[in-house]
Amino acid sequence: GAGVSQSPSNKVTEKGKDVELRCDPISGHTALYWYRQSLGQGLEFLIYFQGNSAPDKSGLPSDRFSAERTGGSVSTLTIQRTQQEDSAVYLCASSLVGQVFEKLFFGSGTQLSVL
Amino acid sequence: AQKVTQAQTEISVVEKEDVTLDCVYETRDTTYYLFWYKQPPSGELVFLIRRNSFDEQNEISGRYSWNFQKSTSSFNFTITASQVVDSAVYFCALSEGRRSQGNLIFGKGTKLSVKP
Numbered sequence: 001g002a003g004v005s006q007s008p009s010n011k012v013t014e015k016g017k018d019v020e021l022r023c024d025p026i027s028g029h030t031a032l033y034w035y036r037q038s039l040g041q042g043l044e045f046l047i048y049f050q051g052n053s054a055p056d057k058s059g060l061p062s063d064r065f066s067a068e069r070t071g072g073s074v075s076t077l078t079i080q081r082t083q084q085e086d087s088a089v090y091l092c093a094s095s096l097v098g099q100v101f102e103k104l105f106f107g108s109g110t111q112l113s114v115l
Numbered sequence: 116a117q118k119v120t121q122a123q124t125e126i127s128v129v130e131k132e133d134v135t136l137d138c139v140y141e142t143r144d145t146t147y148y149l150f151w152y153k154q155p156p157s158g159e160l161v162f163l164i165r166r167n168s169f170d171e172q173n174e175i176s177g178r179y180s181w182n183f184q185k186s187t188s189s190f191n192f193t194i195t196a197s198q199v200v201d202s203a204v205y206f207c208a209l210s211e212g213r214r215s216q217g218n219l220i221f222g223k224g225t226k227l228s229v230k231p
Binding site: 003033035040041042043045048056089091093100101103104105106107108109 | 159165167211
């Protein structure tokens, strides 16, 4: 697609439920990133994909968080047994090959609210 | 310790005023890249500029200018003659050369409100 697409744009869930957030990167971009943006906390790195592999999962806050990427394209971030502190905007970004000098292209994010 | 510090949480100015957003970074790498992104109310971060550690030339793009000073580890962003459309959250970010991937380390952002 023309830009990075994320769905849903908003998700309201109950504490304890599982949620899946989807990211469709720019076509041809091999690198994909997930970030979390909480109020007043800036952007917190979660995970990086190069193709379908995730060489850096260092930012995932707990084992309730997981992500996968298939076909070198679409990625899904899954949060199991959601907690209220998981409420945040989840942003996905992609770049051409994942080099340190590359700019990232961001989606509009998924606003997750855990009640 | 934060690697990217944006000390100004919120700034409010009146249209046509000049405003400078501060960014201080910390890294031991000799090769690194600095970025500024704009996040309007729609939520999507938009790339504004990238600078590498070997290029300290200031940059001007229309009403925007950037001052990179390695001596003070700062990469400040100035908007001249601000406009209401400049209202957004602005993020400064660092990418360290020793890493094998382009993961950006972001500051906490500065929310700029430009009032008519």
